[in-house]
Amino acid sequence: MRPNRTVAVLPGRPRTRRRRRLALLATLLLTGYVGSTAGIAAADVSGALPTDAYRSHPSGLISRNVYDYAPSVMADGPYRMWWCSQLTGGTVPGDDILYAESTSPGGPFRAPGGGQPWRVFDGTASGWDQHTCDPSVVRVDGAYYMYYGGSRDGSPALTQIGVATSTDGIQWRRLNQGQPIIGPAFEVDRANRYGAGQPSVVHLDGLFYLLFTDTTASGALDNGAGQFAWRSADPTFQSGVDVFTATGWQPRTADNDRSFSVLNGFSVDWQYSDVLRAFIVASNGPNSTGSVLEFLDRDDLRVHPYPNGLLRGTYTEGPALISKPDKHAAVTSQGECGRIPIDVIQSTANEPPHTLGHFGFDLLTGSTCGQLTNSQVAALFNGYGIESPGLPATYITGGQRLQIQQLGVYTALTGNRVNVSSQTFHQIPYGASLHTGVPAITAAGRPAGYVLDDGRLWPVADNRLITANGSSTTTVSIGRYDSYPKGPTLRPARP
Numbered sequence: 099m100r101p102n103r104t105v106a107v108l109p110g111r112p113r114t115r116r117r118r119r120l121a122l123l124a125t126l127l128l129t130g131y132v133g134s135t136a137g138i139a140a141a142d143v144s145g146a147l148p149t150d151a152y153r154s155h156p157s158g159l160i161s162r163n164v165y166d167y168a169p170s171v172m173a174d175g176p177y178r179m180w181w182c183s184q185l186t187g188g189t190v191p192g193d194d195i196l197y198a199e200s201t202s203p204g205g206p207f208r209a210p211g212g213g214q215p216w217r218v219f220d221g222t223a224s225g226w227d228q229h230t231c232d233p234s235v236v237r238v239d240g241a242y243y244m245y246y247g248g249s250r251d252g253s254p255a256l257t258q259i260g261v262a263t264s265t266d267g268i269q270w271r272r273l274n275q276g277q278p279i280i281g282p283a284f285e286v287d288r289a290n291r292y293g294a295g296q297p298s299v300v301h302l303d304g305l306f307y308l309l310f311t312d313t314t315a316s317g318a319l320d321n322g323a324g325q326f327a328w329r330s331a332d333p334t335f336q337s338g339v340d341v342f343t344a345t346g347w348q349p350r351t352a353d354n355d356r357s358f359s360v361l362n363g364f365s366v367d368w369q370y371s372d373v374l375r376a377f378i379v380a381s382n383g384p385n386s387t388g389s390v391l392e393f394l395d396r397d398d399l400r401v402h403p404y405p406n407g408l409l410r411g412t413y414t415e416g417p418a419l420i421s422k423p424d425k426h427a428a429v430t431s432q433g434e435c436g437r438i439p440i441d442v443i444q445s446t447a448n449e450p451p452h453t454l455g456h457f458g459f460d461l462l463t464g465s466t467c468g469q470l471t472n473s474q475v476a477a478l479f480n481g482y483g484i485e486s487p488g489l490p491a492t493y494i495t496g497g498q499r500l501q502i503q504q505l506g507v508y509t510a511l512t513g514n515r516v517n518v519s520s521q522t523f524h525q526i527p528y529g530a531s532l533h534t535g536v537p538a539i540t541a542a543g544r545p546a547g548y549v550l551d552d553g554r555l556w557p558v559a560d561n562r563l564i565t566a567n568g569s570s571t572t573t574v575s576i577g578r579y580d581s582y583p584k585g586p587t588l589r590p591a592r593p
Contacts, residue, residue, distance in 0.1 A: 149440075175514060177201070190228045195220070196215040218270060284314050285314060291314070302370050302426075312324070316356060323364055373436075373463055387410060411444070417443070427440075432517055434467075442456070480495065483512045485515060490531070493508060504568070506566040529552060531550065563589075
């Protein structure tokens, strides 16, 4: 039987939300709050970045379930959301991960094509993850990875972290032979016996960066609060793992992997800002009045390059920063480099959470695209389609412009499309042009691809793009195929 969510001890969660809030109140020194309920930018306090364009939808994002919290939200054309809830009929009565999408961060979020949210991931009948919760989803090279917390009934019932993969974000397959990738450290026996969970992932420069809670770790506070940072090119974190320590990033050892907490708190979410060259972390604010924003240096997570900020809005737990598929900060619809849209979806009702709300503002960096380096601008728009009057529709991939003649190919490659100035357009380095009907080549055991005007072969992951471009395909020798330097792989944003 699924345990009652209103009791103090919740399987798979830190033991009470009240403990979470007290931890933050006791340990966060909040300097220079920004944001306001009226949407007017606060004064610049202690160098804090100003804000404007406050927006909120405190309820009504989804039809209510037993409880709804700890979402992960991806801006990918529609807003795609995975979150922790419970539906009847699952493998095991308990925490499930649901999915829905919307054209607006204010909802309503519904299943693709309409209707009630789908259960897309639930527990195993007798495994370590009978209950699955706290999803964090990222897409890398066409593959989705979902990091999640899992726990089981019985004693001990401590949470562990698992990862699953998908080609569409709907059908998931557990990695690491279905075993957890991170378990509790068991270094300290605290009253809060939650374990290791609440993961949040970012993909940056070929590495997966993971924040997570472990109430049993030596680096956590007495109440179990703390955030540990790992990174690896391996999405299962079973090899090549660096951990952040008191002396910076170091190869993982049994002694250092949870010795240093980069933040004090539970259930946080982070993203990377290519403009600020810093991580943005959202966590609980004082007295449940909103989400605190903290900024961590790209290379040294001990450094806070900007004062903390507060995004006002009712909060109970588990904020999600709406992000690009790689968990980088999104771009405004007008392609403004100086504005970072900060949009959070979080639970807004008291225990148990019964609804999700949206709160946001634009963070003003004071920069224009012209003041950024070309590589910064290219990174900011990577994965986006950009449009400028009189210029070709262009997809940004690998930090370069792919100019596309066929509209159907352009719209298939990305769900995120913005308007930019011609100056911004030309700041991004030219890569190649894909003209309608240009022939593709293939070879035995090799995907079809286009040899474009840059002399590189751009592989195509889905032959529907070949059809949409009106192209024929010619088979060549493996030697000839492999002789071309390779460009970025082209794949539709959605299967």
